[in-house]
Amino acid sequence: MQERVRAAASRRAALRLRGGGTKDFYGNALRGEVLDTRSYAGIVAYEPTELVVTARCGTPLSDLETILDENHQCLPFEPPHFGEAATVGGCVAAGLSGPRRVAAGALRDFVLGVKLVDGRGQALAFGGQVMKNVAGYDVSRLVAGSLGTLGLIAEVSLKLAPRPQAESSVRLELPQARALEAMNRWAGQPLAISASAWHDGELSVRLSGSAAAVHAAAARIGGTALDGAFWRELREQTHAFFSGPEPLWRLSLPSTAPAVELDGKQLLEWGGALRWLRTSAAAAEVRDTARRLNGHATLFRAPDKAAGCFAPLDPVLARVHQALKAAFDPDGIFNPGRMYPEL
Amino acid sequence: MGAALPVVKALREFLPARAVLHQEEDTRPYECDGLTAYRQLPMVVALPETEEQVQRILKTCSALKVPVVPRGAGTGLSGGALPPGDGVLLSMAKFMRVLRLDPLARLAVVQPGVRNAVVSELAAPLGLYYAPDPSSQIACTIGGNVAENSGGVHCLKYGLTLHNVLGMRGFTIEGEPFALGGAAPDAPGYDLLALGIGSEGMLFVVTEVTLKLLPKPQCARVIMASFDDVEKAGAAVADVIAAGIVPAGLEMMDRPATRAVEQFVRAGYDLEAAAILLCESDGTPEEVDDEIGRMKDVLERAGATRMTVSRDEAERLRFWSGRKAAFPAVGRISPDYYCMDGTIPRKRLGEVLRFIAAMERKYNLRCPNVFHAGDGNLHPLILFDANNADELHRTEQFAAEVLEKCVEVGGTITGEHGVGVEKINQMCVQFGTPELELFLAVKRAFDPRGLLNPGKAVPSLARCAEYGRMRVHGGKLPHPELPRF
Numbered sequence: 001m002q003e004r005v006r007a008a009a010s011r012r013a014a015l016r017l018r019g020g021g022t023k024d025f026y027g028n029a030l031r032g033e034v035l036d037t038r039s040y041a042g043i044v045a046y047e048p049t050e051l052v053v054t055a056r057c058g059t060p061l062s063d064l065e066t067i068l069d070e071n072h073q074c075l076p077f078e079p080p081h082f083g084e085a086a087t088v089g090g091c092v093a094a095g096l097s098g099p100r101r102v103a104a105g106a107l108r109d110f111v112l113g114v115k116l117v118d119g120r121g122q123a124l125a126f127g128g129q130v131m132k133n134v135a136g137y138d139v140s141r142l143v144a145g146s147l148g149t150l151g152l153i154a155e156v157s158l159k160l161a162p163r164p165q166a167e168s169s170v171r172l173e174l175p176q177a178r179a180l181e182a183m184n185r186w187a188g189q190p191l192a193i194s195a196s197a198w199h200d201g202e203l204s205v206r207l208s209g210s211a212a213a214v215h216a217a218a219a220r221i222g223g224t225a226l227d228g229a230f231w232r233e234l235r236e237q238t239h240a241f242f243s244g245p246e247p248l249w250r251l252s253l254p255s256t257a258p259a260v261e262l263d264g265k266q267l268l269e270w271g272g273a274l275r276w277l278r279t280s281a282a283a284a285e286v287r288d289t290a291r292r293l294n295g296h297a298t299l300f301r302a303p304d305k306a307a308g309c310f311a312p313l314d315p316v317l318a319r320v321h322q323a324l325k326a327a328f329d330p331d332g333i334f335n336p337g338r339m340y341p342e343l
Numbered sequence: 344m345g346a347a348l349p350v351v352k353a354l355r356e357f358l359p360a361r362a363v364l365h366q367e368e369d370t371r372p373y374e375c376d377g378l379t380a381y382r383q384l385p386m387v388v389a390l391p392e393t394e395e396q397v398q399r400i401l402k403t404c405s406a407l408k409v410p411v412v413p414r415g416a417g418t419g420l421s422g423g424a425l426p427p428g429d430g431v432l433l434s435m436a437k438f439m440r441v442l443r444l445d446p447l448a449r450l451a452v453v454q455p456g457v458r459n460a461v462v463s464e465l466a467a468p469l470g471l472y473y474a475p476d477p478s479s480q481i482a483c484t485i486g487g488n489v490a491e492n493s494g495g496v497h498c499l500k501y502g503l504t505l506h507n508v509l510g511m512r513g514f515t516i517e518g519e520p521f522a523l524g525g526a527a528p529d530a531p532g533y534d535l536l537a538l539g540i541g542s543e544g545m546l547f548v549v550t551e552v553t554l555k556l557l558p559k560p561q562c563a564r565v566i567m568a569s570f571d572d573v574e575k576a577g578a579a580v581a582d583v584i585a586a587g588i589v590p591a592g593l594e595m596m597d598r599p600a601t602r603a604v605e606q607f608v609r610a611g612y613d614l615e616a617a618a619i620l621l622c623e624s625d626g627t628p629e630e631v632d633d634e635i636g637r638m639k640d641v642l643e644r645a646g647a648t649r650m651t652v653s654r655d656e657a658e659r660l661r662f663w664s665g666r667k668a669a670f671p672a673v674g675r676i677s678p679d680y681y682c683m684d685g686t687i688p689r690k691r692l693g694e695v696l697r698f699i700a701a702m703e704r705k706y707n708l709r710c711p712n713v714f715h716a717g718d719g720n721l722h723p724l725i726l727f728d729a730n731n732a733d734e735l736h737r738t739e740q741f742a743a744e745v746l747e748k749c750v751e752v753g754g755t756i757t758g759e760h761g762v763g764v765e766k767i768n769q770m771c772v773q774f775g776t777p778e779l780e781l782f783l784a785v786k787r788a789f790d791p792r793g794l795l796n797p798g799k800a801v802p803s804l805a806r807c808a809e810y811g812r813m814r815v816h817g818g819k820l821p822h823p824e825l826p827r828f
Contacts, residue, residue: 320515327785
């Protein structure tokens with residue numbers, strides 16, 4: 001892989017870093033010759049008592065999760081796969097977290113270290129396999145979610161958690177405003193909520209933890225039992241909400257922000273902090289709405305991405321982004337334009 | 344005063360005289376932070392009170408090409424706030440307002456000079472708290488916690504500062520304002536929030552921080568478990584994790600540490616034990632009962648010789664008081680002590696503790712150990728007398744060998760105290776030239792002229808070359824009288 005990168009750098013030729021290609025839809029237009037990472041696969045180290053796994057980028061995400069599951073452990077951020085071919089490298093580069101994020105934290109919270117191939121073809125190592133590490137800048141977490149624009153994530157170490165002892169899900173009928181209020185109120189109480197979602201007048205809540213905690217929270221929240229398979233449909237976007245012709249927007253908002261008043265269908269996650277919106281409203285209108293609510297909007301799935309997938313950066317931060325890109329990838333060969341045109 | 348004059352004059356154009364200090368009697372209190380072996384009088388100390396003043400100070404210093412070093416409470420243990428002899432020490436001490444507490448959104452917006460413990464005190468009536476609790480929490484500030492990515496005794500379960508900061512506002516060294524993150528998750532672009540946390544004040548100056556508040560657990564209890572062998576205690580830690588338990592806190596102290604502490608605060612520790620573990624569970628009363636039961640089973644099977652479970656909150660706090668007072672307690676049994684901060688994979692604990700014991704014999708210095716066992720973060724405390732140049736030299740060598748051992752076993756030279764000036768040479772051991780070059784480039788992306796906290800955290804390649812040479816000459820560093828650790 002280093003040789004491929006060096007060769008591309010010498011020609012200043014764009015490289016499109018790609019694992020299983022399950023997230024090809026995410027971000028702006030794809031450019032460059034494909035560098036397939038799947039041949040660089042395998043788990044490098046896994047000791048359950050350390051709560052850490054180190055895997056090569058091409059390792060299938062489902063293989064990794066199977067091995068963790070056999071050891072009663074899991075990736076706490078519950079990453080979406082968006083297809084059977086998803087790889088560990090692609091998962092970290094995309095930086096997406098699933099339903100459990102509201103309770104456990106985001107993908108980047110669990111990244112402990114990376115081995116990276118930079119734009120010069122050099123192999124670099126940052127962070128490590130320990131929980132606490134403040135030596136040097138936190139480059140491992142900087143590259144998480146950078147969509148491969150800073151370097152090729154060759155290997156990554158992730159912090160793990162024990163799988164919850166018990167889990168159950170419930171559903172309540174509630175209008176959106178009351179669901180938002182309930183989710184925020186519950187989040188301020190010691191209740192074992194590990195996921196929440198609202199759609200079409202129904203609030204779904206998943207409880208995870210010790211049997212005692214799950215039981216206590218279920219009694220407090222009420223509602224009727226829900227099949228836990230719902231959370232997988234949500235994570236993988238196989239739920240009916242996600243099919244249809246309108247563009248899919250992902251609005252990140254403060255969880256207490258009021259209901260978004262835009263035409264279209266909505267599905268809420270993360271206690272109200274994540275609002276999926278299927279709408280044909282103009283991009284500028286969606287972005288303005290999100291900004292007024294102190295958040296931002298990402299054009300997540302759409303046939304036409306002319307408006308740019310990610311909310312524009314303010315000029316000071318845009319300049320820092322460009323300087324960082326130049327530090328990691330001076331010839332601009334990695335996934336050019338996938339995040340922002342100038343990166 | 345000569346070089347200070349133009350800076351003082353420029354700053355006094357917009358700051359009151361009491362907010363610009365340059366006389367020695369005024370600047371002396373700022374000459375060091377918690378790492379007292381390094382001292383340097385700042386040329387000027389500036390004490391802004393508003394964001395606008397911070398911005399103007401930065402613009403002024405940038406224009407005059409004068410270095411700036413930000414400082415919180417000065418409790419840092421790695422010299423990150425060591426002042427610039429030729430620049431401005433930017434004290435954020437007056438930024439002590441809690442701007443907003445939002446119980447429904449579970450967040451606090453605070454200025455960086457707010458003390459860590461204040462946040463949880465103010466949030467308590469709302470049933471909320473701020474999880475990171477470094478031992479210095481009654482004095483250390485949120486701004487300093489952000490700079491160092493501070494941890495505490497509960498971070499195995501609740502994370503570090505990184506995991507509990509939602510957003511911040513600040514200025515580049517040029518005085519340009521920016522905001523990172525916020526109450527909405529997953530800010531667009533690169534994760535500069537993560538990059539900034541733990542960056543030791545090298546990248547930008549923070550003027551406002553948004554903190555995540557968590558619901559206060561209904562109850563917490565801690566087990567104090569005794570072991571007749573330090574390595575058995577280490578193995579017990581792995582067993583607890585292997586049993587699928589993530590304790591709220593999991594700390595270890597060896598006998599020299601418990602004996603030092605017990606004279607200082609009567610925590611009720613078992614002084615016959617070779618090591619004790621403090622293993623905490625929090626949650627609902629039912630959860631805690633269940634988890635304490637499972638923890639006790641595991642610890643018993645791992646060979647615990649005695650176990651006491653806290654019966655009430657007062658007893659729980661008493662068990663923790665000893666751990667939290669470990670550093671000052673050790674400060675009372677020795678004229679000076681040097682605290683290390685390496686982190687290792689837990690499974691290598693036995694090997695590293697044997698290594699430390701061997702170093703105690705090699706350098707003829709005592710070294711009690713306190714240890715965030717759950718995270719693998721070691722705080723061995725080397726006891727020495729700074730007035731004895733040879734002891735100082737041996738301490739420095741001892742510490743360097745231990746930190747390099749941490750790197751060798753797959754760990755790091757610093758888990759939570761930062762590199763600062765103290766561990767800058769060991770950065771050359773942990774990282775190769777390409778990584779260090781990238782760190783320097785990251786710094787330049789924010790601060791192209793290197794005016795913000797210069798000379799800290801990331802060594803120049805020339806410095807590493809020099810350190811490498813010193814190490815090749817083996818054992819003896821030139822000028823042992825210089826406080827170089």
